[in-house]
Amino acid sequence: MGLGVDFRNRIARRASEEIYNGMVVNLGIGIPSLVPNHLPKDMMVMFHAENGITGMGATPEKGQEDENLCNAGGFPVTLNQGGSYCDSAISFGMIRRGRVDITILGSLQVSQQGDLANWIVPGKKVPGMGGAMELAQKAKKVIVLMNHCDKAGNPKIVTNCTLPLTSSACVDMIITELAIFTVTTEGLRLTELFEPYDLRDVINKTDCEFTISDNVRKIIY
Template sequence: MPKNYIAKRIAKEFKDGMYVNLGIGIPTESANYIPEGTHVYLQTENGGLMFGPKPQRGESNPDIANAGAEPITMLPGGAVFDVATSFAMIRGGHIDMTVVGALEVDQEGSIASWKIPGKLLTGMGGAMDLLYGCKEVIVAMTHTDKYGKAKIRKKCTLPLTAAGVADLIITDKAVFRVNKDGLYLEELAPGVTASEVKQLTEAEIVNIKEWE
């Protein structure tokens, strides 16, 4: 499944000893694919450190959940604490990486993830703090929306969560690095061609000809 591919690909970015915050949805799934021998400290913004894979059916604890109210497991040595402490970690620059979903991201690394005019959504939550407080920002999302419309755009059209913060974009089609001069294609998903990615991406890809 495309979302499983994205989650697995996210986990490849984890480095030993990192403190990583995972956003709800696809990013959280990457906790199930941490490479063997890689030890990362997963943090959830509602107040938890050192959580592990999703619990098996029937084994979840209703008192232990992530920021999206999804059940999680806590690893030995893990801790729970109040939200103020959690955001002190985030705002203080103590989190190495955050992985977030998005409605749109553009070629300048700006992210729109919290509002669609005229629709009721859950709001921004802690996304703004995470995007400016963490050392590295990865955007993980499907390449297009349910209507086939590009989500990687020249300029975001929806209200921004943060401007110019994304470092890496991982989709079910490709992986892009955000540089000062634009988007660089770093990897194609299995079975995907550069022509397909170009067609489904509104943003300009600096090095697309190297892949065609």
């Protein structure tokens, strides 16, 4: 299976299963921004963005974008009924007070201890860390959505991160196009596999040791 739109939406759909009615959820850019498209229409979830929105809706249809309404990555979003705006100081205050139930982020690397490196590749220009540091430390649950390997084929799940850390020991769950891991006090545990991949695929593309759940779920959507 190619790493295209279907692959990205499969990851986003699996992440949506971690969200429950009444939650406040922060979404990173990239694959995480697709998560609202996979929630039941009647579910009440308040999506939060660091730039000052609580209550983001699904991605607008082409031609229906509001140029003044975007997420923290600058991409168009919609606003659900009951949504609100605030300045970034209040938005970050919500994060630092632990008001965000789940943050769903992309990443460059995650270690077997749950260390997160998602803000810079040395030598590359970036606008800044954004809210990743606060979110990784203060959200009640941290979920990472990413490709299992980078463009050069190097594993992104590693024994120790070689890129600058955003935060240490903060990740609770990793979802890639191959598999789902939970982070435990003993390290990573493989709990689910996406069709058509098997355990050998995951072992070959993961640069650290991990344990395997007694009942590995096979995801077929």
